[in-house]
Amino acid sequence: MPNDAAHPSHNIDRDRLVDLYRTMRRIRAFEEAAEKASLDGLVGGAVHLSIGQEAVAAGVCANLRRTDQITTTHRGHGHCIAKGTDPGAMMLELFGKEGGTCGGKGGSMHIADFEVGMLGANGVVAAGIPIAVGAAHGAKLMGEDKVVVCFFGDGAINRGPFMEGLNWATVFKLPVLFVCEQNGFASTTHSDAVTGGGGANARAESLGLEAYEVDGNDVAAVDGLVGDLIPRIRGGGGPMFLSARTYRLKGHTSVDPALYRDQDHAAAQWDVDPLVRAAGELRRLGLADSDLAAIDSAAAGEMARVAETAEAAETPALQHAFADIQDIGAPVWESSS
């Protein structure tokens, strides 16, 4: 089985790396703004930050077409942004406001944006796996030329639907790229402690998928490898699997101080933050510090604005609580009630 193809960062085109860096920085800035809003009590529901994992989202989605589709998890802001979802609508959603991706009815864990092929985050671990597989199955039946990317965490590989979904993808030869973000944790538990055997890739290979590993903090490496895989999947190569080693730099949720981690180890991970690494690489490729700073401040400015806008926005009209349930048999909204 193929494995761990070498995709050294320095092969990458500088402009492309700039784009990837910008995507990552926008994700980071979005989540920093979301974290602040959450800690300030402006965001009601749980917020799971992907800070430290941005290279996976950016590197994978840079290789997708708008018509390609993705599913993601509770920790999905990065994937959404990388796939093209408007951060403004996402922030409105986190704030539970009108104009949010889901009209404020879903929140962070249920962001979806079908326009750009973002088929939904999910509050149930591993539940996105069968859905992604089914989306690819549907596309195949309809004769559509589409790849579906399914993102999930290293904790999800212990739920039954993981195996069922991968097997299904193999049996029906579906165009799916499964991306396992190995951030080391499943909530407060070390993923390794509850995972038997050779882990995600061994399982994927046993189910008939080609399985690859990549340094998930190296955005160029992710981009390079996925750039090879997607055309093969699109060309009928069947489902493939990618494990991206990364690290969850924050707690499980925005309010989790994550004291259950080795604090020294956790602190050291900031040195291999994918943004730090990509910035270093860009400098090596000759990008001026001022150019980097411009990207950073543009992202920070954008996300500060979306947070401000979200804070100022209206809450959804109450009747939406009764809309889009089902065409027949839904409760009727009465303004008096």
Added chain:
Amino acid sequence: MPNDAAHPSHNIDRDRLVDLYRTMRRIRAFEEAAEKASLDGLVGGAVHLSIGQEAVAAGVCANLRRTDQITTTHRGHGHCIAKGTDPGAMMLELFGKEGGTCGGKGGSMHIADFEVGMLGANGVVAAGIPIAVGAAHGAKLMGEDKVVVCFFGDGAINRGPFMEGLNWATVFKLPVLFVCEQNGFASTTHSDAVTGGGGANARAESLGLEAYEVDGNDVAAVDGLVGDLIPRIRGGGGPMFLSARTYRLKGHTSVDPALYRDQDHAAAQWDVDPLVRAAGELRRLGLADSDLAAIDSAAAGEMARVAETAEAAETPALQHAFADIQDIGAPVWESSS
């Protein structure tokens, strides 16, 4: 990973092979009687015959202690008999009569006999896997010296609980032997057609289990291999996995003519019937035809008697429909109702 250890039949002690043959013959005779009763309309519910698969049940259970435990499936008569369940009680159960293993309340798919460590058949494919794993987990917590054998079919490996259960057994280092009976079919579907990748053993290995294969129609081979594995599991060697290649000589249920199979191929399988093979081996080892015939007729006689007894037996007293539901909140039986 260890694999396919050679256990040639001719190493086996003749007396032991006689015992194994007798067990197989009793299973066969039981199921022939059950099949007849089913076709005669005397058995109400579905009957799944393991005819052709007896060597697995006999060869595995010959290596278990009474205190060891097993779980099985809808196709579990053989495992029950091999583990020591009284065929008389089983037949009463199939007939839905008083004195059945479950008082007539379970039928063929729910036979259980806790006295001999038979923790239950199951009507839900793969549902016995987590239960077996939990039984081993419980034994470990209580410090009991016990091995649990979990029987299931090649169709069951595509349900999520298969993966979850194997992973669990590895993570908690539980004394479980998983036995996958590869009879080629899942109901009317060829198991291969819906199974991706390297199949059961590849999956098991990816989950950290030592996985073995055996000719499941060679009772001496099964016995020999399992005889090696059980002490290792008992000694703390962790969970192990065994695939037994065999063939379902009959249809999915007693009323299924199985016309979806290649009929020539199916017919040819009767030549490698585990009973035919064991009988041949016994003859080579010098057993007289009359001795074989005596075993056969004893088994046939025993099972004819249990079927007769079952036919003549009383149906359960009606109040049992309301017994053993739960201690509080169960419906009250009123003889008038």
Added chain:
Amino acid sequence: MSVISYQEAGCQAVAEEMRRDPSVWALGEDLGRGGVFGQYRGLIDEFGPERIADTPISEATIMGASVGAALVGTRPVVEMRFADFALCAVDEMVNQAAKARFMFGGQARVPMVIRQPSGMWRSSAAQHSQSLEAWYTHIPGLVVAAPYTPADNKGLLKSAIRCDDPVIYIEHKDNWALEGEVPDDDDFLVPLGPARLAREGADVTLVTWSKMVGVAEQAAELAAEKGIDMEIVDLRTLWPWDQDMVFASVEKTKRLMVVHEAVQVGGFGAEIAATVAEHMAHVLVAPIRRLGAPRAPISYAKPLEDLLRITPAKILATALEQMQR
């Protein structure tokens, strides 16, 4: 009109809708050989293995993949084989299929039909006999149908396939062989929602669905001999249920009995009884009665299994009691 069985009617419904709409497909175990009850017989010959898809034994993913396939615009008909096995796929039905449209703010729809053969049938015991329709009526986002006649099985299944929301479609296993007149018309539809007045009567309203409609009809014959004229409302669709027809009937008869095969405690009969009690207490001249199964797992032995069945005699006894008032 042709006289065909409930099973054939379901098969026809799928075939006609598949002909009409290329986005319709069916998936489940053993569908290529017609399904365990023959309810897909012959379809693979016409539509091929892609659209009549044999799946692994992976209920969670049969359901979950169907959600994904529905979200991207196909219309899966999901076969669960026995309603009991749908319990292996509840997250996918309840947390995913039922909620996706709403959670995503109406961006997407989940047009899928979840066929769940239900009910007691030939000593199938506790894991192959359950009637759990009440569960699904409790879940926002789901439509629930449970036809009794072959014609309704055709017309409602066709409507379910055309419905843009997930439909829990409950066929009773004891009905497969039931024959009846069924329109041949490709455009014959029975709308989801309205009940069917199975029998007109003046004295007692009996509300029921699925196989119990037939039992109720037998009971009505017995009751007629005793001079009691029962009206039978076959709900057909449990969510939404036809409150108008039930209320109108109760208004007329002033007596209500709800009958179902499922366990009485927490059964859907409670919802109907409670609704009528809330809104029509003033017209009732006798207490409402529910007839459902005792809260007991279903036994294998036939006499014990039979104890859990609602019989015409039980219905008659209840009607007689209600007429005392």
Added chain:
Amino acid sequence: MSVISYQEAGCQAVAEEMRRDPSVWALGEDLGRGGVFGQYRGLIDEFGPERIADTPISEATIMGASVGAALVGTRPVVEMRFADFALCAVDEMVNQAAKARFMFGGQARVPMVIRQPSGMWRSSAAQHSQSLEAWYTHIPGLVVAAPYTPADNKGLLKSAIRCDDPVIYIEHKDNWALEGEVPDDDDFLVPLGPARLAREGADVTLVTWSKMVGVAEQAAELAAEKGIDMEIVDLRTLWPWDQDMVFASVEKTKRLMVVHEAVQVGGFGAEIAATVAEHMAHVLVAPIRRLGAPRAPISYAKPLEDLLRITPAKILATALEQMQR
């Protein structure tokens, strides 16, 4: 007596029963760090990682392995984290845990407690807010408990752990911080079954459970100001439920209101309303009323989420209406 929180009370219950009986253990995700809501805080220090077991994210096997472990004589306390995730383990709960004793003819018992934190809490949206207690009341073989006070959470959880049958144990997430007097006594038990008269009153009987008891108490204050004396029955155990106390109360007040956070359609309120309608129609002077949530998935945005909540004002309005009669 000490004043402790609902969450601590649950934690104490587990600790005391684990001390008392070495066959009791707890399993679930993140229990070693105290559980997501702190309801296992500190237990790993006393009992170690074997008896406070951190599991993989494998709800089906958390549940199924517990069935196996219970069948061989241990007493697992199963943590489902959010009631919604129990939907990943329904076969194991309903087809296995609930039925094994019966199907096997009484040979074995399944003593396990299935803790399911339920209900709306801090904008948790459609997949983390459900109240599905009605489902479990419909399933033979299951006991269902849903305590409101800290004392009941301790006493009922201890009883549930000692119960030889599977108990669905529903803690409301909005109750974790609720404080109250709780007996320190190791042998303090609240029996499964009997309800608690939370407030004595003469005019209207309000039957409820879990968090809604507190809401009902607030409503009763408002009602008192209007001269309405409400009686509140806190069921505590939903199956079996205390019909005697409810009937006695309705006999006295002649009015019944059932209140629950769950969706009204098919909610357990329907069972209570239907039962009272069947047996006590003659004493009622006003129609029964149910107050439950609209049949809608739960929204994330707080004002929309709040729309689905039962408020003291809604209860008061209903009581006023009932007193018109």
